[in-house]
Amino acid sequence: MESRRRTFLKKLSLSALSLGMPLSTAWPKSFNLKRDPRKGINPWLEISKEAYLHNAAEISKIVKGKPILAVLKNNAYGIGDLEVAKILDNSPHIYGFALVKEKRCIALRDAGVEKPILLMGDFANDLGKALVNADITLSVFSEESIQKIYALQKDSIKKVKVQLYFDTGLGRMGIPYDRPLDWVIGLLKEDNIDITGIFSTLTSSTNFAKEQIERFDSISKKLGQMGIPIENRHIAPSSSLLELRTSHLDMVRPGILLHGSFPLLNMEYENQYTLKPTFKLKAKIIRVERLKKDDTIGFSRFYKVPGDQWIATIPIGWADGYSSAAENGARVLINDKLFNVINVNASHCNVVIGNEKVVEVGDVATMIGPEAPEITPKGFAQLIDGHTYLQINYKESLPKYVTDDFD
Numbered sequence: 001m002e003s004r005r006r007t008f009l010k011k012l013s014l015s016a017l018s019l020g021m022p023l024s025t026a027w028p029k030s031f032n033l034k035r036d037p038r039k040g041i042n043p044w045l046e047i048s049k050e051a052y053l054h055n056a057a058e059i060s061k062i063v064k065g066k067p068i069l070a071v072l073k074n075n076a077y078g079i080g081d082l083e084v085a086k087i088l089d090n091s092p093h094i095y096g097f098a099l100v101k102e103k104r105c106i107a108l109r110d111a112g113v114e115k116p117i118l119l120m121g122d123f124a125n126d127l128g129k130a131l132v133n134a135d136i137t138l139s140v141f142s143e144e145s146i147q148k149i150y151a152l153q154k155d156s157i158k159k160v161k162v163q164l165y166f167d168t169g170l171g172r173m174g175i176p177y178d179r180p181l182d183w184v185i186g187l188l189k190e191d192n193i194d195i196t197g198i199f200s201t202l203t204s205s206t207n208f209a210k211e212q213i214e215r216f217d218s219i220s221k222k223l224g225q226m227g228i229p230i231e232n233r234h235i236a237p238s239s240s241l242l243e244l245r246t247s248h249l250d251m252v253r254p255g256i257l258l259h260g261s262f263p264l265l266n267m268e269y270e271n272q273y274t275l276k277p278t279f280k281l282k283a284k285i286i287r288v289e290r291l292k293k294d295d296t297i298g299f300s301r302f303y304k305v306p307g308d309q310w311i312a313t314i315p316i317g318w319a320d321g322y323s324s325a326a327e328n329g330a331r332v333l334i335n336d337k338l339f340n341v342i343n344v345n346a347s348h349c350n351v352v353i354g355n356e357k358v359v360e361v362g363d364v365a366t367m368i369g370p371e372a373p374e375i376t377p378k379g380f381a382q383l384i385d386g387h388t389y390l391q392i393n394y395k396e397s398l399p400k401y402v403t404d405d406f407d
């Protein structure tokens, strides 16, 4: 095998030489991975600066100017945390960014992001110093995390910034709200620890969220009585920010609204506030073929061609994070027309073009975008009976192209 490969390479370089081509052209050593993804055929994301800045301004209107701590966890809901953070770093409505993976916090700083960054999750011990050096605010969310912060501040030259994370009823992260607050006094005694805020997370049940807010308020009061000035109190993800004015506190902490969707389908707020879809998911058609009646498509022979039909293949599938449920009714925009997705495999999907071959290999397919209601994140979710957070599954490896505005 190896020798055959060598012979092939030899032949290739000989033919390149005989054509007068420099060897590097015939056999490039490495490909430029940073090239414009729109020139390729494989799926890519286009991200609108204008849409992100618009959504930040719109949320600011909803919360009457309270600052926004933008949640960019899960690679900014699949869209690209570096790209989105760099855009929102320029928004006057954004106070800072909240993430759950320590390495991504550091990556944001390395990329030049200047606003405060809060790590809402845990960190590996060997990354503690790097986090402090990058000016990342850490969360105190459990007994073990308190011990970690103590150890970290001991040999840190810079002050360790922390926020206190309380569990008021989500039951997932945070120190239980009804536990005695002695641990806070311990933290306060350390000169090298700076408590910069307190937070919790509301559930989407409005009634219970009200109770959670009361629990949180009682903690704030107790901390106040202990002489601890707490400025940055935040508790509200997108749904409670919309539903409960009393959840706004000192700042709000939305994710999905920033990325352009309401947290649930068909919320009445859609008529009151306009969010803009912030991204497009695109790929190019790589095959158009006329299949015959009763031919089938897909490993499981999922789709049976009802009559002769032109079928296009697009190189995007569930391995890229495009929902496999798309085969249950999603649509795709090609040359200003919508077509039905009828099969999604790991790395390809198929679209019915119809009786006439109105698309060509190389045409761009917009899987998700603002161009038509059927392909917005909301429209897509409705067609496949899903929800508006589906883009969280997009692979980090999808190349991104940031544009000022979608035309």
Ligand SMILES: *Cc1c(COP(=O)(O)O)cnc(C)c1O
Residues within 6 Å of the ligand: 071, 073, 120, 201, 236, 237, 238, 239, 253, 254, 255, 256, 257, 263
């Ligand atoms: C995800 C998350 C948010 C944001 O939720 P959205 O519904 O996207 O607004 C806020 N706070 C915490 C702790 C989260 O995990």
